[in-house]
Amino acid sequence: MTFRRNFFATCVAIVLSMSTAAAQGVKAVNAWARATAPGQTNASVYLDLTSDSNAAVVGVGSPAAGHAALHSMTMSDGVMRMRALARIDLPAGKTVNLSQNGVHVMLVDLKKPLKQGDKLPLVLSIQSSGMSLTTLNIEAEVRGMDGSPSHQH
Numbered sequence: 005m006t007f008r009r010n011f012f013a014t015c016v017a018i019v020l021s022m023s024t025a026a027a028q029g030v031k032a033v034n035a036w037a038r039a040t041a042p043g044q045t046n047a048s049v050y051l052d053l054t055s056d057s058n059a060a061v062v063g064v065g066s067p068a069a070g071h072a073a074l075h076s077m078t079m080s081d082g083v084m085r086m087r088a089l090a091r092i093d094l095p096a097g098k099t100v101n102l103s104q105n106g107v108h109v110m111l112v113d114l115k116k117p118l119k120q121g122d123k124l125p126l127v128l129s130i131q132s133s134g135m136s137l138t139t140l141n142i143e144a145e146v147r148g149m150d151g152s153p154s155h156q157h
C-alpha cells in the first residue's frame with residue numbers, strides 16, 4: 005500500500021510540474037497558510053495576485069486536499085459568513101490581495117496536518133480576457149499558528 009501511494013503521489017507531482025509554465029503575465033506572491041491545530045482538516049490560503057492584462061481566477065485545486073474552493077468571508081453582527089466564489093477578477097496591473105476583504109482559497113479535507121515550514125502546493129486556473137484557460141502552480145508557505153484563529157466550516 006505504501007508503495008502504491010507513493011507511486012501515485014509521484015505521478016501527481018509529475019503531471020503538475022508539466023502543466024506549470026503557462027498563465028503568462030500572472031504573478032502570485034506571499035502565498036501562505038497557517039499551521040493547522042490538532043483535528044483541524046481545513047485551511048485558508050492567502051496570496052497576492054497581479055496580472056499584466058485583465059484576467060480572473062476561475063478555479064483552484066491542491067494535491068494536499070480533497071477539495072479546494074475560492075471563498076469570501078464577511079462578518080455581520082459578529083457572525084462569520086462564508087460564500088463560494090465562482091471567480092476572482094484580476095484587473096490589469098492591479099494587485100489583488102486574498103486576505104483583505106476576506107477572500108481566500110479554502111482547502112477542505114487536508115490529507116495531512118499543515119506544519120510550520122511545509123510547502124503547500126496549489127494550482128490556480130486562470131482565464132484570460134480572451135477566454136483562454138491556463139494554470140498557475142504555486143507553493144504556499146505554512147506559517148505558525150499564532151495570530152487570529154483559523155475558521156472552521
Ligand SMILES: [Cu+2]
Pocket residue numbers: 048075076086108109110
Ligand atoms: Cu473559507
